[in-house]
Amino acid sequence: MLGLKSFGRLALVATAATAAMTLAACGGGSADETPTTVDKAAASGDIVVWVHGGATDAEKAAANTIVDGFNTSQSKIKASVKFIPDQQKVITATPAEQLGDVVEADGEAMSANVYAGKFQALDGLISQDVLDNQTSSTTAQNTYAGDGKRYMLSMFDSGLALYGNKKLLDAAGVKYPTTWDTAWTVEQFDAALKALATKDKDGKVLDVKENYGLSGYSTYAFLPIISSAGHLVMEDGKADGALNSEPVVAAFTKVAGWKQYTDANADDKAFTAGRVGLSWVGHWVYNDYKKALGDDLVVIPLPNFGTGAKTGQGSLAWGISKGSKNAAAAAVFLEYAMSDASVKAMTDANSAPPGTKSVTATSPLYKADGPLALYADGLSRSCGNEMPTTTCVAVPRTISAGWPTINAKAGDAMNSIWTGGDPKEALDKAAQAIDQDFTDNDGYAVK
């Protein structure tokens, strides 16, 4: 049906496309390391890549760029992208053999997904170089406690800290720390809030992003407090005596006391409009904050509740489904996705802390003298799933297949405390509910 004229134009387009592909392939080839294991060299065929459908447009574009780049960098494997809305619910409801070969999923859900038999271990499939290049925090998040193996790889991570408005802090005469090891003690943080409040019209000087809503976010934003108080949600398989231990109760009693200084921030402009001097939030608001405050924007570690200042960590990560019929090809793709070029494309798109050491070192935002170096420093010192020490900083969401329950119950407790409930009562109730759920599920032990 094509006329001669349009056929000629089509040929021209095709030639141009081939030329572009060849160029891209050369570029990709030099940045990427050649696969090391034998089966991967022989890998070929089609694979499907499931990408988180809630990603921003920029992240989706980056994902498409990475998959296109992969397809043009070699000719044996063809990857296609599928954006999955509400992806964790879909993963939960889909049998392993119907999942994509490569699946992007919440890092916090890794243990639950592995426990449910949805993902396969990457050790042996992925080259050791790629595994070793993951940062301390992403390695911790992606290692399954049941067998000590890696199940996911991260292109990017997340972190928590305080953003400060230098003008307001200076006006109130508040001195602020800039490293995790010199973080404010709870008393110093208290004093800073009081000093800021005396200079403030309505006395609301802190923002904790109440506008994000209570669910999910509270266990991310406030979980580091438990570790900073020297405990974990569960110790020796029990939440009772850990989550509701005396130091944790004391810490949350303090936090509840800060609500009187907290701006409800319904319009999400508390910090950018200069209504508050401190904002307890993550790396992701940096661009907006920088635009609003310019050189007055400072990054301050979260306060130290006794066992060192802590930050949150964790974000979306990539794994290979257990039911994949082409795990070798999926592994080749995953290695490509973790190459410097891919990780850079993704983290340029979302400004998140890179999940690999090599890209972190050269990231304009997160390198040693970058404006967000504090995040990268914290993330390079993950506490893992161990008892927190005074020197470790990044705290992953509890690495356990029971995390969904912990998340729900600890989240309820934090919300209850924030809305005026008794901290001891709320944490006791959560600890009992978590322990009951673990008993019901035979401790979420590996079969």
Added chain:
Amino acid sequence: MATNTVSTGDFEPVVIAAKRDTRPALMMVGPAIILLIIFVLIPFIMAGWLSLHRVNLNSPLPSKWIGFEQYRRILFDSATRGDFLRGLLNNFVFALIVVPLQTGLALGLAMLLNRPLRGMAIFRTFFFMPVVFPMALVAVIWKLIYSRDSIGLLNSFIDTVTFGQVGPIDWLGDPKYAMASIILLSIWQGVGFQMIIILAGLQGISPSLYEAASIDKAGRWEQFRNVTLPGLRNTLIFVSMVTTIFAFRLFDQVYILTEGGPNNATTTVMYQAVSSAFGSGTRASGNVGKAAAITVVFFVIVVLITIIQRRVLREEREIS
């Protein structure tokens, strides 16, 4: 009926007649019966089965018979029953306040909008609009109205009319106000629906009755009591019954505005069933067994209430 007309002692035609009637009847109710079985009966039987087992989403563990353990935890175990009982209490409080208030308000609005006035369609549309909007959208808007800081719409309104005497109130975060806030929003959103039904009922009352009443020198109040209310009896019974069922289904606004908080002040049975199984917001939970047990208990309670209500408020069936 067919049997009666053909009962002349001849046996054969009776059977044929009965058959002729039964087959089309079955065919006609068939689709409804099949749908009811698929969407009501089977899910209900499954809920009963699930409630007696340990069933968790995303778990490789096989389901395990645990008997009435979930029911014991929900209803009797003093360590765990608090949530469910509080939810039930909240449901009753909500229904007790909303049903009379919303029905009364709907009646008032309907009478107001039943007058011959130019552009009445516009007024009716205006009052009916909140019903058309999905609750999810309405709740998000009301979240801004109820914001606890002084820039919240409601707080800044109160601040203005009281000349700053009444400080900003934490509408959704203070246990004293949270349920009241949910009730206010629910009435605003739901009243239009009842209003439309009552409006239809009002228009079904024959104008001649009012004419006769005014000839008998009945005042407006007497007309309302002796003509309007009796004329609306069946409508009002229907409206209050539906509102009661709606009240017990309270979920959307709670899920979006408060997630049952603060301290369970706005939790409802429906909310607990859903959040046990699917979590709230991004928090997954996956305890299907517990959720099923909650729904079974709740079903029994709602059926009982409906039966009692039907007994007390008997509809008058007209025979004409």
